[in-house]
């Protein structure tokens with residue numbers, strides 16, 4: 001089963017935050033880059049893959065299965081504007097982890113049928129990290145998806161340590177966070193606090 005804490009890299013986040021999050025015990029790091037040349041994005045992803053390997057953590061690349069495969073990452077997370085999950089599966093093969101973004105149960109079920117190994121579900125709460133998101137679905141929206149699928153649900157969007165219990169009660173297997181870890185003054189301590197809240201020791 002995939003890890004319960006997915007630390008997503010921040011737009012301005014470099015390797016220092018990734019190193020610290022891994023030192024704090026993060027089991028999964030998601031490389032989320034939206035700017036830069038493919039060469040730069042590949043180089044960053046590859047560095048994160050190597051850091052994750054050294055700490056026995058998984059590395060997942062957002063949006064781009066080509067970058068994920070080039071960097072030898074463990075998986076790819078795709079959203080509504082990215083390649084369809086069945087295409088990612090065809091390209092990447094059966095061992096590659098594939099996550100999909102779902103905001104409602106119908107979409108969630110379709111993504112699982114298409115081959116998603118886990119779902120990122122949100123925005124659970126309001127966030128300033130990403131523009132253009134729909135209204136937060138809250139723990140109730142996360143629960144609606146969680147009961148509809150049999151793959152792990154990872155809640156994302158405005159997740160803080162204090163909000164973890166409500167999300168776990170809603171059926172979330174885990175959480176994905178950008179600002180609360182990658183943007184924290186002490187990402188190692190922040191990751192460790194999340195893991196404690198998630199009952200991962």
Ligand SMILES: Cc1ncc(COP(=O)(O)OP(=O)(O)O)c(N)n1
Pocket residue numbers: 006008030032062063077078079080082099100101119120121130154156176
């Ligand atoms: C775990 C997780 N869930 C959802 C998302 C959002 O992905 P996506 O829809 O591809 O949007 P961007 O992150 O690309 O803006 C995610 N990254 N991780």
Ligand SMILES: Cc1nc(C(=O)O)sc1CCOP(=O)(O)O
Pocket residue numbers: 101121122123124126127128129130133156157158159176177178179180
């Ligand atoms: C990247 C992203 N995707 C979301 C979605 O709901 O699809 S919410 C989000 C931002 C999460 O950042 P933070 O932990 O700082 O709120």
Ligand SMILES: [Mg+2]
Pocket residue numbers: 062063077078079082
């Ligand atoms: Mg994406």
